[in-house]
Amino acid sequence: MDFAALGLTLRLASLTTICLLLVATPLAAWIAGGSSVARRVTQAAVALPLVLPPTVLGFYLLVGLGPATALGRTLIALIGHPLAFTFWGLLIGSMIYSLPFAVQPLVVAFGTIDPSTIEVARVLGASPWTVFRRITLPLSRMSFVTAAVLTFAHTVGEFGVVLMIGGDIPGVTRTLSISIYDQVQELQYSAANLTAAALVALSFLALLFVYGRGRRRPELV
Secondary structure (H helix, E strand, O other), X not given: OOHHHHHHHHHHHHHHHHHHHXXXXXXXXXXXXXXXXXXXXXXXXXXXXXXXXHHHHHHHHHHHOOOOOHHHHHHHHHHOOOOOOOHHHHHHHHHHHHHHHHHHHHHHHHHOOOHHHHHHHHHOOOOHHHHXXXXXXXXXXXXXXXXXXXXXXXXXXXXXXHHHHHOOOOOOOOOHHHXXXXXXXXXXXXXHHHHHHHHHHHHHHHHHHHHHOOOOOOOOO
């Protein structure tokens, strides 16, 4: 087991999950708040990573964060180097690639809340933060958990995007999925099997948690 890759993967997945929940919450609330063309277009754009080949997304990120674009040149001027082939470049790529896994469960949750409940709270003088904290968050709590678990697990297993935007730099951008690829290339099948089994177990436990969270044993009367 490549423990350096494991530590980097867990760090990347944790930061991606935290950052995406902060971004996805207001975005999902806005999408769920109406049915305008702008909302539908935004929702389709958010879901795009689900159908795009990861290498396509990784390629555009690699070009976009490099010196060939205005954005890339601006970032280089601000921080002194390109974001490609750095951990923070991986973080940006992971956030974009895992965005639908954070947004979509929250859109569904926010869309099921009765608008009259929120309207009554506003009429009674509740601030937007109070409405979110006392009404929206409790009613959507399990959807936040689902979004966090799916985002974390998806980030742990991503390969194409992180390889394109981060390369294979030990201790900097080499994640567990890239480590498996390297081990297979070097014919280290036992090591690759151990790492792959760990990822399979982690993914299965995450899905088991998500699919089993709403099931409870009926009470005996």
